[in-house]
Amino acid sequence: MTMAGTTREGRVRRIMAVVAVLQGVSTLVGFVELLLVPQWFAPQLEGTFFAGRQQLAAVLLGVPVGGFQWAALWLQARGSRWSVLAHAAAGLVMTCWIGAECLVIDSFGWPHALWGGLGVTQLLLVCVLLGGAARPQPWARILLAGGRAPMIVPRIAAPAVGSRPSALCGPAVVYGQPRPRWPVNRGRSRTVCGI
Structure with a gap:
Protein backbone atom coordinates (compact mmCIF):
# COMPACT_ATOMS: atom_id res chain seq x y z
CA MET A 1 0.00 0.00 0.00
CA THR A 2 1.45 3.32 -1.00
CA MET A 3 0.97 6.44 1.02
CA ALA A 4 -1.10 7.88 -1.82
CA GLY A 5 -3.80 5.21 -1.54
CA THR A 6 -7.41 6.24 -1.25
CA THR A 7 -8.47 3.41 1.02
CA ARG A 8 -9.10 3.78 4.73
CA GLU A 9 -5.66 2.33 5.39
CA GLY A 10 -4.07 4.89 3.06
CA ARG A 11 -5.84 7.77 4.82
CA VAL A 12 -4.76 6.52 8.25
CA ARG A 13 -1.17 6.14 7.06
CA ARG A 14 -1.17 9.71 5.67
CA ILE A 15 -2.49 11.06 8.97
CA MET A 16 0.19 9.08 10.82
CA ALA A 17 2.82 10.64 8.56
CA VAL A 18 1.50 14.16 9.19
CA VAL A 19 1.51 13.60 12.95
CA ALA A 20 5.06 12.21 12.81
CA VAL A 21 6.24 15.22 10.77
CA LEU A 22 4.68 17.64 13.28
CA GLN A 23 6.30 15.78 16.18
CA GLY A 24 9.64 15.48 14.39
CA VAL A 25 9.77 19.17 13.49
CA SER A 26 8.79 20.19 17.03
CA THR A 27 11.56 18.05 18.55
CA LEU A 28 14.05 19.47 16.05
CA VAL A 29 13.04 23.03 16.96
CA GLY A 30 13.30 22.23 20.67
CA PHE A 31 16.70 20.60 20.13
CA VAL A 32 18.06 23.66 18.32
CA GLU A 33 16.58 26.11 20.85
CA LEU A 34 18.04 24.21 23.81
CA LEU A 35 21.48 24.22 22.17
CA LEU A 36 21.54 27.80 20.83
CA VAL A 37 19.63 29.73 23.51
CA PRO A 38 19.72 27.65 26.71
CA GLN A 39 19.03 30.73 28.84
CA TRP A 40 15.39 30.65 27.65
CA PHE A 41 14.88 27.40 29.53
CA ALA A 42 17.10 28.06 32.56
CA PRO A 43 14.23 29.33 34.79
CA GLN A 44 12.12 26.23 34.07
CA LEU A 45 14.99 23.83 34.66
CA GLU A 46 16.25 25.54 37.82
CA GLY A 47 16.16 23.15 40.77
CA THR A 48 15.98 20.05 38.56
CA PHE A 49 18.59 17.54 37.44
CA PHE A 50 18.88 19.45 34.15
CA ALA A 51 19.80 22.82 35.77
CA GLY A 52 22.85 23.99 33.86
CA ARG A 53 22.66 20.90 31.62
CA GLN A 54 20.45 22.14 28.83
CA GLN A 55 22.69 20.36 26.30
CA LEU A 56 21.79 17.02 27.87
CA ALA A 57 18.09 17.87 27.65
CA ALA A 58 18.60 18.93 24.02
CA VAL A 59 20.29 15.66 23.11
CA LEU A 60 17.59 13.61 24.88
CA LEU A 61 14.86 15.54 23.09
CA GLY A 62 16.47 15.60 19.67
CA VAL A 63 18.00 12.14 19.36
CA PRO A 64 15.76 9.54 21.02
CA VAL A 65 12.43 11.41 20.95
CA GLY A 66 12.82 13.04 17.55
CA GLY A 67 14.76 10.07 16.20
CA PHE A 68 11.81 7.73 16.72
CA GLN A 69 9.58 10.12 14.76
CA TRP A 70 11.99 10.41 11.84
CA ALA A 71 12.63 6.65 11.86
CA ALA A 72 8.90 5.99 11.65
CA LEU A 73 8.62 8.37 8.70
CA TRP A 74 11.62 6.81 6.97
CA LEU A 75 10.25 3.29 7.40
CA GLN A 76 6.82 4.39 6.19
CA ALA A 77 8.29 6.08 3.11
CA ARG A 78 10.14 2.86 2.29
CA GLY A 79 6.91 0.88 2.65
CA SER A 80 8.37 -1.27 5.40
CA ARG A 81 6.06 -3.54 7.36
CA TRP A 82 7.84 -2.30 10.50
CA SER A 83 6.55 1.24 10.03
CA VAL A 84 3.45 0.57 12.15
CA LEU A 85 5.61 -0.64 15.03
CA ALA A 86 7.85 2.40 14.58
CA HIS A 87 4.85 4.75 14.78
CA ALA A 88 3.65 2.97 17.92
CA ALA A 89 7.10 3.34 19.48
CA ALA A 90 7.31 7.01 18.42
CA GLY A 91 3.92 7.77 19.96
CA LEU A 92 4.82 5.97 23.17
CA VAL A 93 8.20 7.70 23.45
CA MET A 94 6.64 11.12 22.85
CA THR A 95 3.89 10.51 25.40
CA CYS A 96 6.41 9.33 28.01
CA TRP A 97 8.72 12.28 27.25
CA ILE A 98 5.94 14.80 27.75
CA GLY A 99 4.80 13.11 30.97
CA ALA A 100 8.35 13.05 32.34
CA GLU A 101 8.93 16.65 31.28
CA CYS A 102 5.82 17.77 33.15
CA LEU A 103 6.96 15.90 36.24
CA VAL A 104 10.52 17.28 36.10
CA ILE A 105 9.63 20.95 35.57
CA ASP A 106 6.50 20.62 37.74
CA SER A 107 4.24 22.50 35.35
CA PHE A 108 1.77 21.83 32.55
CA GLY A 109 0.91 24.11 29.66
CA TRP A 110 -0.88 24.00 26.35
CA PRO A 111 2.24 22.84 24.44
CA HIS A 112 2.40 19.77 26.67
CA ALA A 113 -1.23 19.03 25.98
CA LEU A 114 -0.68 19.48 22.24
CA TRP A 115 2.43 17.31 21.92
CA GLY A 116 1.23 14.72 24.41
CA GLY A 117 -2.09 14.61 22.60
CA LEU A 118 -0.31 14.07 19.29
CA GLY A 119 1.64 11.20 20.85
CA VAL A 120 -1.60 9.61 22.03
CA THR A 121 -3.08 10.25 18.58
CA GLN A 122 -0.21 8.30 17.05
CA LEU A 123 -0.97 5.37 19.32
CA LEU A 124 -4.68 5.51 18.49
CA LEU A 125 -3.96 5.65 14.76
CA VAL A 126 -1.83 2.52 15.09
CA CYS A 127 -4.77 0.82 16.81
CA VAL A 128 -7.10 1.90 13.99
CA LEU A 129 -4.64 0.69 11.37
CA LEU A 130 -4.29 -2.69 13.07
CA GLY A 131 -8.05 -3.13 13.17
CA GLY A 132 -8.70 -2.18 16.77
CA ALA A 133 -11.58 -0.02 15.63
CA ALA A 134 -12.81 -2.21 12.80
CA ARG A 135 -16.10 -3.26 14.39
CA PRO A 136 -18.09 -0.70 16.40
CA GLN A 137 -19.07 -1.90 19.83
Whole structure:
Protein backbone atom coordinates (compact mmCIF):
# COMPACT_ATOMS: atom_id res chain seq x y z
CA MET A 1 0.00 0.00 0.00
CA THR A 2 1.45 3.32 -1.00
CA MET A 3 0.97 6.44 1.02
CA ALA A 4 -1.10 7.88 -1.82
CA GLY A 5 -3.80 5.21 -1.54
CA THR A 6 -7.41 6.24 -1.25
CA THR A 7 -8.47 3.41 1.02
CA ARG A 8 -9.10 3.78 4.73
CA GLU A 9 -5.66 2.33 5.39
CA GLY A 10 -4.07 4.89 3.06
CA ARG A 11 -5.84 7.77 4.82
CA VAL A 12 -4.76 6.52 8.25
CA ARG A 13 -1.17 6.14 7.06
CA ARG A 14 -1.17 9.71 5.67
CA ILE A 15 -2.49 11.06 8.97
CA MET A 16 0.19 9.08 10.82
CA ALA A 17 2.82 10.64 8.56
CA VAL A 18 1.50 14.16 9.19
CA VAL A 19 1.51 13.60 12.95
CA ALA A 20 5.06 12.21 12.81
CA VAL A 21 6.24 15.22 10.77
CA LEU A 22 4.68 17.64 13.28
CA GLN A 23 6.30 15.78 16.18
CA GLY A 24 9.64 15.48 14.39
CA VAL A 25 9.77 19.17 13.49
CA SER A 26 8.79 20.19 17.03
CA THR A 27 11.56 18.05 18.55
CA LEU A 28 14.05 19.47 16.05
CA VAL A 29 13.04 23.03 16.96
CA GLY A 30 13.30 22.23 20.67
CA PHE A 31 16.70 20.60 20.13
CA VAL A 32 18.06 23.66 18.32
CA GLU A 33 16.58 26.11 20.85
CA LEU A 34 18.04 24.21 23.81
CA LEU A 35 21.48 24.22 22.17
CA LEU A 36 21.54 27.80 20.83
CA VAL A 37 19.63 29.73 23.51
CA PRO A 38 19.72 27.65 26.71
CA GLN A 39 19.03 30.73 28.84
CA TRP A 40 15.39 30.65 27.65
CA PHE A 41 14.88 27.40 29.53
CA ALA A 42 17.10 28.06 32.56
CA PRO A 43 14.23 29.33 34.79
CA GLN A 44 12.12 26.23 34.07
CA LEU A 45 14.99 23.83 34.66
CA GLU A 46 16.25 25.54 37.82
CA GLY A 47 16.16 23.15 40.77
CA THR A 48 15.98 20.05 38.56
CA PHE A 49 18.59 17.54 37.44
CA PHE A 50 18.88 19.45 34.15
CA ALA A 51 19.80 22.82 35.77
CA GLY A 52 22.85 23.99 33.86
CA ARG A 53 22.66 20.90 31.62
CA GLN A 54 20.45 22.14 28.83
CA GLN A 55 22.69 20.36 26.30
CA LEU A 56 21.79 17.02 27.87
CA ALA A 57 18.09 17.87 27.65
CA ALA A 58 18.60 18.93 24.02
CA VAL A 59 20.29 15.66 23.11
CA LEU A 60 17.59 13.61 24.88
CA LEU A 61 14.86 15.54 23.09
CA GLY A 62 16.47 15.60 19.67
CA VAL A 63 18.00 12.14 19.36
CA PRO A 64 15.76 9.54 21.02
CA VAL A 65 12.43 11.41 20.95
CA GLY A 66 12.82 13.04 17.55
CA GLY A 67 14.76 10.07 16.20
CA PHE A 68 11.81 7.73 16.72
CA GLN A 69 9.58 10.12 14.76
CA TRP A 70 11.99 10.41 11.84
CA ALA A 71 12.63 6.65 11.86
CA ALA A 72 8.90 5.99 11.65
CA LEU A 73 8.62 8.37 8.70
CA TRP A 74 11.62 6.81 6.97
CA LEU A 75 10.25 3.29 7.40
CA GLN A 76 6.82 4.39 6.19
CA ALA A 77 8.29 6.08 3.11
CA ARG A 78 10.14 2.86 2.29
CA GLY A 79 6.91 0.88 2.65
CA SER A 80 8.37 -1.27 5.40
CA ARG A 81 6.06 -3.54 7.36
CA TRP A 82 7.84 -2.30 10.50
CA SER A 83 6.55 1.24 10.03
CA VAL A 84 3.45 0.57 12.15
CA LEU A 85 5.61 -0.64 15.03
CA ALA A 86 7.85 2.40 14.58
CA HIS A 87 4.85 4.75 14.78
CA ALA A 88 3.65 2.97 17.92
CA ALA A 89 7.10 3.34 19.48
CA ALA A 90 7.31 7.01 18.42
CA GLY A 91 3.92 7.77 19.96
CA LEU A 92 4.82 5.97 23.17
CA VAL A 93 8.20 7.70 23.45
CA MET A 94 6.64 11.12 22.85
CA THR A 95 3.89 10.51 25.40
CA CYS A 96 6.41 9.33 28.01
CA TRP A 97 8.72 12.28 27.25
CA ILE A 98 5.94 14.80 27.75
CA GLY A 99 4.80 13.11 30.97
CA ALA A 100 8.35 13.05 32.34
CA GLU A 101 8.93 16.65 31.28
CA CYS A 102 5.82 17.77 33.15
CA LEU A 103 6.96 15.90 36.24
CA VAL A 104 10.52 17.28 36.10
CA ILE A 105 9.63 20.95 35.57
CA ASP A 106 6.50 20.62 37.74
CA SER A 107 4.24 22.50 35.35
CA PHE A 108 1.77 21.83 32.55
CA GLY A 109 0.91 24.11 29.66
CA TRP A 110 -0.88 24.00 26.35
CA PRO A 111 2.24 22.84 24.44
CA HIS A 112 2.40 19.77 26.67
CA ALA A 113 -1.23 19.03 25.98
CA LEU A 114 -0.68 19.48 22.24
CA TRP A 115 2.43 17.31 21.92
CA GLY A 116 1.23 14.72 24.41
CA GLY A 117 -2.09 14.61 22.60
CA LEU A 118 -0.31 14.07 19.29
CA GLY A 119 1.64 11.20 20.85
CA VAL A 120 -1.60 9.61 22.03
CA THR A 121 -3.08 10.25 18.58
CA GLN A 122 -0.21 8.30 17.05
CA LEU A 123 -0.97 5.37 19.32
CA LEU A 124 -4.68 5.51 18.49
CA LEU A 125 -3.96 5.65 14.76
CA VAL A 126 -1.83 2.52 15.09
CA CYS A 127 -4.77 0.82 16.81
CA VAL A 128 -7.10 1.90 13.99
CA LEU A 129 -4.64 0.69 11.37
CA LEU A 130 -4.29 -2.69 13.07
CA GLY A 131 -8.05 -3.13 13.17
CA GLY A 132 -8.70 -2.18 16.77
CA ALA A 133 -11.58 -0.02 15.63
CA ALA A 134 -12.81 -2.21 12.80
CA ARG A 135 -16.10 -3.26 14.39
CA PRO A 136 -18.09 -0.70 16.40
CA GLN A 137 -19.07 -1.90 19.83
CA PRO A 138 -22.72 -1.83 21.00
CA TRP A 139 -22.17 1.22 23.22
CA ALA A 140 -20.70 3.10 20.24
CA ARG A 141 -23.73 2.25 18.14
CA ILE A 142 -25.99 3.64 20.85
CA LEU A 143 -23.96 6.86 20.93
CA LEU A 144 -24.08 7.12 17.14
CA ALA A 145 -27.85 6.59 17.23
CA GLY A 146 -28.22 9.78 19.24
CA GLY A 147 -28.24 8.18 22.68
CA ARG A 148 -31.25 5.98 21.99
CA ALA A 149 -30.98 2.29 22.65
CA PRO A 150 -31.44 0.19 19.51
CA MET A 151 -34.79 -1.45 18.91
CA ILE A 152 -34.88 -5.23 19.08
CA VAL A 153 -37.15 -6.81 16.50
CA PRO A 154 -37.86 -10.51 16.94
CA ARG A 155 -37.80 -12.58 13.79
CA ILE A 156 -40.83 -14.78 14.18
CA ALA A 157 -42.13 -16.27 10.99
CA ALA A 158 -43.93 -19.42 10.08
CA PRO A 159 -41.69 -21.71 8.10
CA ALA A 160 -42.86 -21.77 4.52
CA VAL A 161 -42.15 -24.51 2.09
CA GLY A 162 -38.61 -24.05 0.83
CA SER A 163 -37.80 -21.23 3.29
CA ARG A 164 -34.27 -20.93 4.57
CA PRO A 165 -33.90 -21.63 8.29
CA SER A 166 -31.64 -18.59 8.68
CA ALA A 167 -34.74 -16.40 8.36
CA LEU A 168 -35.89 -17.80 11.70
CA CYS A 169 -32.66 -17.23 13.64
CA GLY A 170 -32.97 -15.17 16.82
CA PRO A 171 -33.65 -11.45 17.20
CA ALA A 172 -32.18 -8.92 14.82
CA VAL A 173 -30.91 -5.68 16.28
CA VAL A 174 -31.83 -2.75 14.07
CA TYR A 175 -29.19 0.00 13.86
CA GLY A 176 -30.21 1.45 10.56
CA GLN A 177 -28.50 -1.25 8.49
CA PRO A 178 -29.66 -4.79 7.88
CA ARG A 179 -28.00 -7.58 9.80
CA PRO A 180 -25.77 -9.70 7.54
CA ARG A 181 -27.14 -13.11 6.70
CA TRP A 182 -24.78 -15.87 7.69
CA PRO A 183 -25.01 -19.05 5.63
CA VAL A 184 -26.32 -21.57 8.12
CA ASN A 185 -27.73 -25.00 7.66
CA ARG A 186 -27.40 -25.13 3.87
CA GLY A 187 -29.96 -27.94 3.62
CA ARG A 188 -27.98 -30.45 5.67
CA SER A 189 -30.72 -30.85 8.28
CA ARG A 190 -34.15 -29.52 9.14
CA THR A 191 -33.12 -27.76 12.37
CA VAL A 192 -33.29 -24.01 12.85
CA CYS A 193 -29.90 -22.23 12.96
CA GLY A 194 -27.98 -25.50 12.95
CA ILE A 195 -29.18 -26.48 16.43
